[in-house]
Amino acid sequence: MRRRSFIAGSLAALAFPQTLFAQNAVYDPAPQLVEIKNQYQTGQMLILPRSHYLYLVTAPGEAMRYGVGVGKAGLEFTGTATISVKKEWPTWRPTDEMIEREPNTYARFVGNTDAQPGGPQNPLGARALYLFQNGRDTYFRIHGTTQPNSIGRSVSNGCIRMINDHVKDLYERVPIGTIVTVL
Numbered sequence: 001m002r003r004r005s006f007i008a009g010s011l012a013a014l015a016f017p018q019t020l021f022a023q024n025a026v027y028d029p030a031p032q033l034v035e036i037k038n039q040y041q042t043g044q045m046l047i048l049p050r051s052h053y054l055y056l057v058t059a060p061g062e063a064m065r066y067g068v069g070v071g072k073a074g075l076e077f078t079g080t081a082t083i084s085v086k087k088e089w090p091t092w093r094p095t096d097e098m099i100e101r102e103p104n105t106y107a108r109f110v111g112n113t114d115a116q117p118g119g120p121q122n123p124l125g126a127r128a129l130y131l132f133q134n135g136r137d138t139y140f141r142i143h144g145t146t147q148p149n150s151i152g153r154s155v156s157n158g159c160i161r162m163i164n165d166h167v168k169d170l171y172e173r174v175p176i177g178t179i180v181t182v183l
Contacts, residue, residue, distance in 0.1 A: 027052065029067020029151045031166055036063045045083075045174065047142075047160055047182040049076055052152045054142070054160060056173060066170060068142075069150040069161035076182075077131070077140040077158050083178040084137075085130035086171060089118030095139055098157050121146060126164040127171040131180060142180070143167060 029052075038061045040046065046055045046063075049070040055063040070076060093115040099106045108114065116122050125144015132138060144164040150156065151163055160182075162170065 027152045029163060031064055031066050031169060034063055034065045035061055043178060045178055045180040066162055066166050067151050069156055070154050071156050071158035072154050075158040078182050080181045081131035081133050081138055083129045083174060083176060083180060084132035086176060087128050089126060090124045090128040091115040091118055092122050092124045125167060127167045
């Protein structure tokens with residue numbers, strides 16, 4: 001176990017004691033109201049990639065928990081960002097790094113500036129929340145997915161994936177300016 005993994009896991013366990021007992025529980029991606037420590041501000045969003053959950057603090061000591069899919073090893077986003085843009089049925093284009101890693105998968109995007117229009121077949125799904133740091137786009141998103149079986153797994157190119165109905169719910173709950181911390 002790497003030091004970073006140990007520290008992040010320890011912080012997650014302290015912040016969310018119910019995750020200590022999750023090993024015997026069945027993973028449930030459905031949104032549910034859960035208890036958290038009072039130290040988190042209402043409106044703050046926390047993402048625990050190792051447990052595959054996103055928490056939106058709804059009141060002192062209370063949060064809405066959603067199941068998520070996260071980035072595969074080496075592609076994860078960590079740190080704090082701000083939701084600076086929100087889009088319904090967003091367009092999508094793989095990043096240059098994605099094209100470089102998987103040129104066969106993204107061959108139709110090589111050598112052009114094409115983007116896939118929004119809609120049910122778009123990999124970003126029904127909604128996208130764009131994460132920025134210091135006013136700059138991180139190219140990481142919290143978004144819906146066309147692959148609901150990826151929820152609860154570490155398989156994305158770094159973004160946080162949600163079931164489309166769940167990301168629609170979250171989209172309505174969070175304003176531009178929401179602080180997101182990924183542990």
